[in-house]
């Protein structure tokens with residue numbers, strides 16, 4: 511076996527790196543996190559640029575405007591995007607990383623024709639309406655109801671933690687279509703246009719001070735039956751397809767960003783001084799940074815495996831839960847080290863003495879949310895225990 515990159519792969523890397531080197535610096539910096547229309551324009555503008563240059567939907571079929579790249583090209587792509595510090599997928603996250611892939615895997619020909627090219631080119635922004643006040647980890651306990659009325663579903667309910675709801679055009683919406691069936695069997699996956707009458711979006715501020723999440727109240731919202739993805743009451747199976755994309759391959763570029771983040775911490779440690787010595791002169795700190803870099807390498811190997819599984823079967827395997835769990839824990843350890851490096855400056859929300867306190871604090875706060883988003887770490891451990899290691903399920907709690 512020859513593990514070296516082929517001339518074609520090297521050419522792909524060179525061309526992508528050169529395109530990024532000319533486009534990223536001129537694209538400008540992201541707008542204020544509070545300016546939602548500007549954020550949408552920035553994120554979708556970059557997505558459109560990628561699309562026009564043939565670099566959007568790197569693993570998507572060509573018929574939908576994707577590149578249908580080989581596995582190795584996909585990995586090269588993630589590496590170069592992160593190296594160039596290219597804009598983050600941002601508000602295109604749901605559509606590009608799991609909504610679009612779910613529609614490709616499960617949608618009707620009409621749904622594919624209507625949405626996939628729009629998602630990949632940044633013309634459509636999506637959000638995810640899965641969680642409810644009483645259905646997060648126990649997602650199958652969701653209560654938002656959809657009742658068939660002719661060629662529409664009439665939907666009533668309450669979604670929560672809906673990221674980017676206020677700028678989304680469509681929502682991947684989970685509803686209960688059969689309240690009499692066992693809870694995993696009466697769910698359906700619908701495409702909900704966000705401009706329908708009866709949708710009330712109320713932003714919720716996060717610790718970082720942004721209104722990134724919203725509560726979404728649904729009152730007699732009429733969604734056409736043609737927007738059903740998969741079969742009626744088969745939504746739990748479709749949901750698992752979505753979640754595997756969300757937990758597996760969706761984190762690939764973030765992981766490489768973490769490698770860049772660690773390199774930034776090394777530079778910071780070389781700059782911060784205390785009692786006449788730089789933090790970098792502390793052997794224990796260097797050892798810690800070395801371990802974290804090693805762990806990131808292991809994680810990257812797991813991502814490669816997840817990308818390979820997705821390529822082979824169309825959907826990442828349950829190992830996606832291990833990737834998500836490991837990524838969340840490592841991310842938190844790394845950003846916690848960043849705050850420790852800052853010392854007292856880490857108590858400030860603003861930059862102090864030229865140290866990037868604001869950035870490091872925001873990354874740390876963000877890292878805390880990652881072990882909750884897309885299924886908590888405890889839930890990933892349950893999945894790993896039961897479905898990968900074959901351990902027995904926890905007994906149901908005793909009834910009072």
Ligand SMILES: Cc1cc2nc3c(=O)[nH]c(=O)nc-3n(C[C@H](O)[C@H](O)[C@H](O)COP(=O)(O)OP(=O)(O)OC[C@H]3O[C@@H](n4cnc5c(N)ncnc54)[C@H](O)[C@@H]3O)c2cc1C
Nearest residue numbers: 638639640641646647671672673879882883884885886888
């Ligand atoms: C940054 C971020 C973005 C998000 N974006 C979206 C979005 O766009 N759309 C969307 O629908 N949702 C979104 N969510 C919601 C997210 O999916 C839920 O918060 C998550 O599934 C947990 O559900 P919960 O908050 O209801 O907590 P709960 O399910 O109430 O859990 C509370 C605690 O109990 C633990 N727990 C629960 N059940 C078990 C069990 N069986 N075994 C062991 N421990 C258990 C959990 O691990 C957790 O620690 C987002 C969350 C975050 C943090």
